[in-house]
Amino acid sequence: MTHGEPLSEILDAIAVRSAVSGAFVQSGRWRTESSIDVDLKFIAVLHGNARLETDGVRGAIDLDPGDIAMLNGRTRLRLDGGRGEEAPRLVPPPEATTPLPNDDRIGDADAVIGGRIDLDPIGRDLLLRILPPVLHARAGAPAGHRLRDHLQRIFEELAARRPGAEFAVRQHAQLLVLEILRSFADDTDLPAGWLxxxxxxxxxxxxxxxxxxxxxxxxxxxxxxxxxxxxxxxxxxxxxxxxxxxxxxxxxxxxxxxxxxxxxxxxxxxxxxxxxxxxxxxxxxxxxxxxxxxxxxxxxxxxxxxx
CATH class of the missing domain: 1.10.10.60 (Homeodomain-like)
Structure with a gap:
C-alpha cells in the first residue's frame, strides 16, 4: 500500500470521478430547466452570465464568467441567461452531442458547461456530508484562473472533437473538481471534517x-x-x-x-x-x-x- 499527499490519497480512496455531460452556447434571453438524478452536479459559465435557482436554496445565485456551482443533493435546477425584452427561449440541458462553435465565434453569447460527479458509497458518505447544498466557486477566488483554464480546455475539446477528446475532457473534469475543493478549502468558514x-x-x-x-x-x-x-x-x-x-x-x-x-x-x-x-x-x-x-x-x- 503506497502513501502520499493526504488530499490526493483521499480523493483516490473515495473514487471521485467527474464527467462532463455537455455544453451549449446561446444568444438572447434563454432558460433551461432540468431534474437532477445524481448526488453531485456542476454548472459552469465560461462566457456571459447566468442565474441559477435550485430546490432548498433561497434566492438565485448569479454566475459570472468562470464561475462554477456544485449542487449537492438537489433534485432540480433552473438557469436563466441573456439580455433583452423578449420572453426567454427554452433550451434543452447541455448534452455531449450538442454542436458548439469555436471559442472565437461565441461573441456576446453565453456559454455553459454541465456535468456530474460520480461517487462510490464511501465517497458519497465522506464527500457529501462536508459540502453545502450549493458550493459556488468564483472566478475571482485565488484558484479562479485555474478553474477558468480547465473550463476553457473542456470547451475547446468539446467544440473541436479531435481524436482523444473524450479522454482529455475527463482529465480536465477531474482537475476541475480538485480546484473546486481547493477553493472550498480556502473558505474561512469551512466546517469541521477531513477537508x-x-x-x-x-x-x-x-x-x-x-x-x-x-x-x-x-x-x-x-x-x-x-x-x-x-x-x-x-x-x-x-x-x-x-x-x-x-x-x-x-x-x-x-x-x-x-x-x-x-x-x-x-x-x-x-x-x-x-x-x-x-x-x-x-x-x-x-x-x-x-x-x-x-x-x-x-x-x-x-x-x-x-x-
Whole structure:
C-alpha cells in the first residue's frame, strides 16, 4: 500500500470521478430547466452570465464568467441567461452531442458547461456530508484562473472533437473538481471534517505522517511534536479542524484504506490486517465489522457483486 499527499490519497480512496455531460452556447434571453438524478452536479459559465435557482436554496445565485456551482443533493435546477425584452427561449440541458462553435465565434453569447460527479458509497458518505447544498466557486477566488483554464480546455475539446477528446475532457473534469475543493478549502468558514484538517498548514506535518505510516501505533505526544505544539494545544486544534480526535481520524483512515483494498485487490485478510496496523486478523475483523457493519470477507463479496 503506497502513501502520499493526504488530499490526493483521499480523493483516490473515495473514487471521485467527474464527467462532463455537455455544453451549449446561446444568444438572447434563454432558460433551461432540468431534474437532477445524481448526488453531485456542476454548472459552469465560461462566457456571459447566468442565474441559477435550485430546490432548498433561497434566492438565485448569479454566475459570472468562470464561475462554477456544485449542487449537492438537489433534485432540480433552473438557469436563466441573456439580455433583452423578449420572453426567454427554452433550451434543452447541455448534452455531449450538442454542436458548439469555436471559442472565437461565441461573441456576446453565453456559454455553459454541465456535468456530474460520480461517487462510490464511501465517497458519497465522506464527500457529501462536508459540502453545502450549493458550493459556488468564483472566478475571482485565488484558484479562479485555474478553474477558468480547465473550463476553457473542456470547451475547446468539446467544440473541436479531435481524436482523444473524450479522454482529455475527463482529465480536465477531474482537475476541475480538485480546484473546486481547493477553493472550498480556502473558505474561512469551512466546517469541521477531513477537508478542514487537510487545509490546516500547522497540522499538516502530523497529518502527512499519519498517512505515510497508518499501521504505526502513534502516540498523541509524537503527533504533537511533529506539529511543534504542546500536546493539549495540538489535540484541541485537531479536533476543531477535523471534528474528531487524531487517533479517531487514524482509525477512520485505516478503515477507509481497508475498504479500498477489499474492493480492488485480492490481498489476504491477514496481510491486510498487518498493513492496517492490527496484530491479528481477528482483531482487524472485529474493528472492521464494528466500523463498516459487515465482516471483511462479507464486504469484499458484496463489493464484487455490486461492481
Amino acid at each position: 478542514g484538517v487537510i487545509s490546516d498548514e500547522s497540522l499538516r506535518p502530523a497529518l502527512e505522517s499519519l498517512h505515510a505510516e497508518p499501521a504505526r501505533s502513534w502516540r498523541l505526544d509524537e503527533l504533537a511534536g511533529l506539529a511543534s505544539m504542546p500536546r493539549t494545544t495540538f489535540a484541541e486544534r485537531f479536533r476543531a479542524a477535523a471534528g474528531t480526535t487524531p487517533l479517531a481520524y487514524l482509525h477512520d483512515w485505516r478503515m477507509l484504506n481497508a475498504q479500498r483494498a477489499l474492493r480492488s485487490s485480492d490481498v489476504p485478510i491477514g496481510a491486510l490486517a498487518r498493513e492496517t496496523g492490527y496484530l491479528s486478523e481477528s482483531a482487524f475483523s472485529t474493528a472492521f465489522t464494528k466500523h463498516v457493519g459487515a465482516s471483511p470477507r462479507a464486504y469484499r463479496k458484496e463489493s464484487r457483486l455490486s461492481a
